[in-house]
Amino acid sequence: MSRNGTLLLASVMLLVVLVATGCPRAAEPVEPPAAAEPQPGGTLTHLHNASPDNLDPQGTVMAVSWWVFSRMVDTLVTRDHDLGIAPHLAESWEMSKDGLTWTFRLQRGIRFHDGTPFNAESAAFSFNRFAEVARVGILAQLKETVVVDEYTIEMRLTAAAPRFLDDLASHYAGLISPAAVEKYGADFGIAGMVGTGPFKFHEFIPGDRVTLVRNEEYAWGPPIVENPGPAHLERIELLVIPEDMTRVMEFEDRAARGYAVTLTLAPPADVRRLRADPAVQTITRTTTGADILFINTTKWPFDDIRMREALIYAINTQPIVDLLLEGVAVQAHTFISPSQIGYPDAAGPTPAIQRPVDPQRARELFAEAGWLPGPDGILVHQGTGKRAEFGFLTPTGYVGEPEAIVAQLRDLGLDIRMTVLEPAASVAKAREGVYELYLIGYGWPDVSLGFDLFHTRQIGGLNFSFLSDPQVDEQINTALTNLDPEVRAAAWNAAHVRIVQLAPFVPMWYDMLFTFASKAVGGMELVGAHPLWASDIHALDLHYIPGK
Amino acid sequence: MHTLLARRLASMVPIVLGVTIAVFAVLHLAPGCPTTIMLGDHASPEAIEELRNKLGLDDPLYVQYFRWLSGVARGDFGRSIHTRQLVLEMVLQRVPATMELTFAAMILSLVIAVPVGVISATKQYSVVDHATMAGALFGVSMPVFWQGLMGMLVFGFLLGWLPISGRGGLEHLILPAITLGTSQAGLIARLTRSSMLEVIRQDYITTARSKGLAERVVIAKHALKNALIPVVTILALQLPALFGGAVITETVFAWPGMGRLIVTSIFVRDFPVVQAVTLIMAMVVILCNLLADVSYIFLDPRIRYDS
Numbered sequence: 001m002s003r004n005g006t007l008l009l010a011s012v013m014l015l016v017v018l019v020a021t022g023c024p025r026a027a028e029p030v031e032p033p034a035a036a037e038p039q040p041g042g043t044l045t046h047l048h049n050a051s052p053d054n055l056d057p058q059g060t061v062m063a064v065s066w067w068v069f070s071r072m073v074d075t076l077v078t079r080d081h082d083l084g085i086a087p088h089l090a091e092s093w094e095m096s097k098d099g100l101t102w103t104f105r106l107q108r109g110i111r112f113h114d115g116t117p118f119n120a121e122s123a124a125f126s127f128n129r130f131a132e133v134a135r136v137g138i139l140a141q142l143k144e145t146v147v148v149d150e151y152t153i154e155m156r157l158t159a160a161a162p163r164f165l166d167d168l169a170s171h172y173a174g175l176i177s178p179a180a181v182e183k184y185g186a187d188f189g190i191a192g193m194v195g196t197g198p199f200k201f202h203e204f205i206p207g208d209r210v211t212l213v214r215n216e217e218y219a220w221g222p223p224i225v226e227n228p229g230p231a232h233l234e235r236i237e238l239l240v241i242p243e244d245m246t247r248v249m250e251f252e253d254r255a256a257r258g259y260a261v262t263l264t265l266a267p268p269a270d271v272r273r274l275r276a277d278p279a280v281q282t283i284t285r286t287t288t289g290a291d292i293l294f295i296n297t298t299k300w301p302f303d304d305i306r307m308r309e310a311l312i313y314a315i316n317t318q319p320i321v322d323l324l325l326e327g328v329a330v331q332a333h334t335f336i337s338p339s340q341i342g343y344p345d346a347a348g349p350t351p352a353i354q355r356p357v358d359p360q361r362a363r364e365l366f367a368e369a370g371w372l373p374g375p376d377g378i379l380v381h382q383g384t385g386k387r388a389e390f391g392f393l394t395p396t397g398y399v400g401e402p403e404a405i406v407a408q409l410r411d412l413g414l415d416i417r418m419t420v421l422e423p424a425a426s427v428a429k430a431r432e433g434v435y436e437l438y439l440i441g442y443g444w445p446d447v448s449l450g451f452d453l454f455h456t457r458q459i460g461g462l463n464f465s466f467l468s469d470p471q472v473d474e475q476i477n478t479a480l481t482n483l484d485p486e487v488r489a490a491a492w493n494a495a496h497v498r499i500v501q502l503a504p505f506v507p508m509w510y511d512m513l514f515t516f517a518s519k520a521v522g523g524m525e526l527v528g529a530h531p532l533w534a535s536d537i538h539a540l541d542l543h544y545i546p547g548k
Numbered sequence: 549m550h551t552l553l554a555r556r557l558a559s560m561v562p563i564v565l566g567v568t569i570a571v572f573a574v575l576h577l578a579p580g581c582p583t584t585i586m587l588g589d590h591a592s593p594e595a596i597e598e599l600r601n602k603l604g605l606d607d608p609l610y611v612q613y614f615r616w617l618s619g620v621a622r623g624d625f626g627r628s629i630h631t632r633q634l635v636l637e638m639v640l641q642r643v644p645a646t647m648e649l650t651f652a653a654m655i656l657s658l659v660i661a662v663p664v665g666v667i668s669a670t671k672q673y674s675v676v677d678h679a680t681m682a683g684a685l686f687g688v689s690m691p692v693f694w695q696g697l698m699g700m701l702v703f704g705f706l707l708g709w710l711p712i713s714g715r716g717g718l719e720h721l722i723l724p725a726i727t728l729g730t731s732q733a734g735l736i737a738r739l740t741r742s743s744m745l746e747v748i749r750q751d752y753i754t755t756a757r758s759k760g761l762a763e764r765v766v767i768a769k770h771a772l773k774n775a776l777i778p779v780v781t782i783l784a785l786q787l788p789a790l791f792g793g794a795v796i797t798e799t800v801f802a803w804p805g806m807g808r809l810i811v812t813s814i815f816v817r818d819f820p821v822v823q824a825v826t827l828i829m830a831m832v833v834i835l836c837n838l839l840a841d842v843s844y845i846f847l848d849p850r851i852r853y854d855s
Contacts, residue, residue, distance in 0.1 A: 051812070053586075053631045061587060135587055137595070190633050206631050206638065207812060208715075208804035241713055241802040242812075245697055249705045250712045250802075424580030424817060461593040 038227070038522055042544020043235040044260045047247050051207045051240040056189025057174045058134040066171060068210050068238055071539045072113075073174025073195030076104055076123070077165055078222040083341055085165045088222045089118065089175060089196070099160030099483045106151045110220055112177035113200045120147040125178040127155060138167040160483050166341070166446065196220075198231045198540050210238045225540045226526065232543035233260075244270070255279060255518035260544045263516045268328045268399065274516050275327070281517040281524045286339045286510045289443035289450070290332045293405065293506040294464035296436050301369060301381065308503040310365035311437075314412050315506050316357040320404045325509060332507040334500065335453065339510070341446035345489035346496050362412055371413075379413035389415045391435035395426035401508075402439055430464045438464045441511065447492065451476045454499050465504035472498050520545050556838045560831065567830040568823060572613050575819055581605070582629045582817040603629060616823060630818040638809065639824050645715055646805035649797065650790045652721050653729035654783070661733040662772075662779070665740025670767060672745065680737065687734030692793055696727040696800040713802040724801040728793050732786060739782055743775040750774075777847050784840030788833040 052065035057073055060066075076090040087093075090104040110118040127145035141161040146154050157164070167173060180194035193201045198221065199212035218229035241247040248270045251263040256279070266274060274280050293315065295308045302308055321331050336346055366372075366379055371388055374380040379388035394402040406416045416437070421429060430438040442449060442462075452458050455476050456468040475495035479488045499505075517524050523541040583599040584591065600606045604615065619626055625635035664684070668677045700723060704712035711720050747753065748771050756766045795807035802808075806825055813821040 053816075059632060061591075135599075137587070137591055186627070186632065187634075190631060205641070205804065206633060207642075207808060208802075239714065239802070240804075242808070243800050243802070246700060246713050246800060246802060249700060253705055253708070253712055421579070422815065424585055424815065425578060427584060428579035428581060457592060459593075461591065461596065 038232040038541075038543035039546075040230075040232050040543075041234050042232075042260055042520075042546070043237060044233050044262065044521060044542060044544065045254065046236070046238045046262045046264075047241050047251055048238055049240070049242050049244070049247060049265050052204070052210060052238075053206070054189040055193040055201065055204060055210070057172050057176065057195075058130050058136075059189050061136045061172075064238070068212070069174065069189075069193060069195070070171035070197075071199040071212055071236060072193055072197040072201060073171055073176065074110075074197050074220070074222075075169055075171060075174050076106075077169050078224065079169050080224055085169060086223055089123075089220075093165075095164075099162075100157050102155045102157070102164060103148065104153050104155065106153065107220065108151055110196055111217065112175075112180070112196050113194045113215060114177050114180050114183075116177045116179045116194075118175065118196055119150050120153045121150075122178050123153050123175055125181075126175045127153075127173075129176075129181065130173065134172070136170075136172040138170055138172060139164070160481055162481065162483050162485075162488060163446070163448070170445075198229055199236055202235070208240055212236045221540045227540045229540055231540050232523075233539070236539065248274075251516065251518075255520075258520055258547065259518060260520040261518045262521060264514065266514065266516065268325065271328050271514055272326070275514070279519060281519065281521065283515040283517075283524060285513045286330065286337060287441075287443055287513050288337055288339045288341075288445050289441060290335055290337050290510055291329075291439065291441035291508040292332075292335050292453070293508055294430070294438045294440070294453075295504055295506070296433055296438070296464075296466055297502070297504050298433065298466040299436050301371070302436055304369050305503055306365045306369045307371075310362040310369070311409075312503055312506050313356075313358045313365065314362035314414075315405060315408055317508050318357070320401050321509050324400050324404060325511075327512070328514075329509040329511050332510050334496070334507050335505055336447045336450040336496070337510050340444070340450065342492065343447055346447045346451075346492035348493040348496065359412060366413070373413050377413055378415045387415060388413060389417060390437065392416045392418045392437040392439070393426055393430055393435040394418065394420055394439045395423040396420055397423065398439070405439070431460055433466055439508070440464070441508075448480065451479070451492070451495055451499075454504060467499070467502060467504040469498065469502060472502070520547075552841070553838070556834075556841070560834050563834060564827065564830050568617070568827055569613065571823060571826045572616070572819075573609070575814075575817070575822055576609055576612075578817075580817050582819065585816050586630065616820065620827070625824045626820040628813075628818050628821050630813070630816045630821070635820045635824045638821060639806065639828065642804060642806045642809045643828075645803060646791065646794055646798070646807060648715075648721065649724055649728060649794055649803060649805060650787070652725035653727075653732060653790055653793075654787065656725050657729035657733035657736055658783070660729075661736035662740050662776075664733075664737040666744055666767065666772065666775075668737065668741040669744035669748065677741075681741065684734040684737040687730045688738070689734075690730065692727055692731065692796045693800060695730060696724070696797060699723045699727055700801070715803055724797050724803055727800070728790060728797045731793070732790060735786070736779060736782065740775065740779055743778050744771060747771045747775045773847070777844065780843050780847060781840045784836045784843065787836045788829065791829060791832060 046067070048064050048067070050062070050064050052060065052068050053062050054060045055065060055069045055072070057069050074089050076088060077085050077093070078088040080086040089107050089110065091107055093102060093104045095102050106118070106120060106123060112118060112122070116122060124145040124147050127142065130139060131142045131144065141157040141159045141164070143156045143158045146156070148154050161167070174195055174197070177194035180192060181188050184192050190204060190206065198215050198218045200215050202211040202213045204210045212235065214231050214234050216230050218231065221228035241250055244267045247263065248266055251261055254261040275282050295302050295311060297303060297308065317331050321329050334347065336343055370382045371379040372382060374387065380386070381388070392402065392406065402418055402420070406418055409416050419435070426440070429435070430440070442453070444450070453462050454465065454467045454472055455463060456473050459466055459468060472495055475491045475498065479491035479495060482488050482491065522543040522545045526541045581596070581600065583596045583603065583605065587595055587599060604612060616626065625639070627633065628635055628638060631638070664680045668680045671677050700712050703710045703723060710723050714720060748767070753766060753771055756770045757763070791807070794805055795811055797803065798805045798807035799811060806828070810822060810825045813825070
């Protein structure tokens with residue numbers, strides 16, 4: 001190629017790169033949100049990285065499916081601002097003394113989107129179908145639901161369930177139309193989904209988009225919302241954009257054009273940028289869960305509690321949170337999160353009971369367990385002569401945190417061999433118990449799942465530390481079944497203290513969850529005010545602000 | 549000709565079967581079970597086992613395979629484990645989007661690459677030749693992922709000329725088609741050039757020129773037709789590669805085609821969907837090969853398979 005040709009090509013390439021990277025679109029001035037009365041109309045577009053699998057509340061466990069179907073269904077009871085239980089489609093209820101029977105009196109004058117009246121018959125159908133087919137792990141004790149009269153149902157349980165009302169407040173237990181279930185058959189949740197909620201099913205193209213339209217007849221919003229119905233927004237659509245950069249670009253483009261658009265699950269670098277952008281509204285929440293480093297308590301040498309305690313003293317999550325996760329996570333001090341329902345009871349008056357970071361103490365514990373530094377600095381077991389080489393499994397998706405942990409442990413003489421697998425494969429491998437260490441995060445609205453992580457019944461399931469302790473199991477069982485709130489609180493706390501004593505995990509961090517919205521989305525402050533981020537309820541209060 | 553077609557079509561059967569067996573084995577041997585993903589974090593081992601049993605996932609692999617195969621033979625691809633949608637319906641919903649994207653990319657690459665290759669060959673060693681071949685090299689070398697994001701950033705986000713993502717009108721097709729077609733265009737341009745260079749040195753081209761035919765006619769009517777034989781071969785063989793490229797392009801541009809479907813389905817271990825898409829892909833590859841062979845007969849009358 002001639003020199004001129006080379007220069008021409010190089011110039012064109014440089015121009016493209018400069019245009020692409022060096023000349024960001026100027027930020028447009030943004031006025032503060034108007035305080036005017038919300039006007040009906042407009043479409044809210046939510047950009048998400050995954051597609052709902054199915055919109056049948058009883059046929060899915062995916063969070064993104066919940067995001068959609070929770071706008072189409074109502075529940076018998078709901079949560080108030082203090083996380084207490086408030087009536088919704090049920091006017092009132094009572095529990096039998098043995099806790100095995102619950103009687104609910106239902107609201108009148110409510111109709112499903114297809115015109116089917118909401119009454120005891122349709123409610124009984126919903127719950128009996130739930131007991132038969134539901135995938136989500138709630139209402140496990142529900143045996144059957146029977147019709148008492150046109151607006152009264154009786155729900156019978158196999159065992160007392162103190163969290164029964166909490167489970168009923170979940171939109172997975174939302175009421176669905178019997179006529180629609182019959183009409184759509186196996187395609188219910190894909191070809192159509194019918195509830196009593198503020199939005200109606202319009203279109204679902206799995207993997208691409210979902211569109212809901214306003215239920216014009218809706219007038220029975222829960223007491224927590226300002227607008228009982230119909231919703232201000234005319235449409236809500238969810239667009240599936242799997243690639244992070246594309247999703248963020250699409251959000252910023254739509255926001256700049258004045259569309260009502262929201263975004264979750266942005267990459268950390270974009271989170272920092274979007275939070276600082278005055279043209280974007282941000283709602284921040286700490287995740288209802290935690291990232292945890294599980295230690296396999298059955299695998300030598302970590303069947304020795306001193307080795308597990310040494311890891312807790314050795315790993316310092318502060319620099320990881322400060323440098324790698326700056327602004328998108330906070331340090332965790334235990335396996336449950338302050339954002340979870342039930343945390344104050346479970347954590348007790350002194351929640352920060354984990355040991356402080358102390359590398360010297362870690363070295364002492366390694367030495368006590370018979371591990372001393374070899375010629376290359378790696379610890380060697382004095383009894384067997386084995387080097388401290390251990391397997392560490394993590395799922396894809398972390399951005400350097402596992403490497404930081406490996407480096408910290410290397411400084412203390414542990415040779416950690418890291419394996420990265422995509423999430424489903426990593427869970428399957430962790431269950432086999434081959435690796436000594438496994439890093440993963442979980443999320444659940446209340447503390448129960450956090451405790452399940454250490455229950456014997458979850459070995460082969462979610463108990464990745466393979467901890468099996470009768471005291472822990474007994475306290476968890478009590479906390480899950482006893483009807484006395486004080487006994488339950490004491491049991492949660494006792495289980496928590498015992499688990500921490502046994503050191504089967506190292507607490508890592510609590511992720512921060514961000515929802516970003518364009519200025520054209522009104523009512524976000526109401527969503528932000530709710531402790532559980534109940535955007536399902538507040539879809540009634542969301543509205544479109546033209547010209548923003 | 550007919551014998552060739554019959555023979556090749558018959559050979560499809562063992563190849564397709566082999567592909568489906570290999571994919572089935574790989575999928576099931578990979579760690580991770582769909583039931584765990586379906587039931588979520590809170591599921592107990594008993595619940596997972598119960599669902600495995602219900603879905604027949606605890607049967608021996610050969611039983612599961614033959615169950616699937618007998619369903620396919622009856623035209624029943626089953627239901628998706630993940631969404632519970634009919635697999636055939638899911639796939640057919642996605643086929644138009646992928647076809648639209650791949651054919652647009654192919655046409656775009658041909659429209660750009662063939663003239664570029666011809667001009668480059670006829671102006672060998674000129675600045676134009678160097679520039680176009682450097683461009684072709686750049687096109688072949690550029691990662692599809694990076695190119696897609698750059699196109700999106702410049703023409704979608706910064707300039708606002710084109711939509712950033714999704715499927716809709718013609719304007720939605722432009723960026724993904726360019727992204728997918730660029731490496732194809734680079735390859736075809738280089739191939740057309742070398743093929744043309746070979747042809748225009750042949751005696752019959754000299755004869756055509758000596759008859760006093762215009763250069764345009766010599767190139768277009770005499771040289772190009774023969775130079776296109778290897779191009780057509782590559783084109784047919786590259787069509788499956790385009791489908792493969794569509795996996796990345798569809799993900800980057802949120803294009804609801806089969807590429808995205810198979811990626812999502814692999815992540816959630818949706819075996820029936822992965823099997824169905826693989827089956828279709830395998831058939832496309834085989835048919836494209838057959839198409840390449842058949843096209844020779846029309847492009848070069850000297851080729852006779854029957855003899």
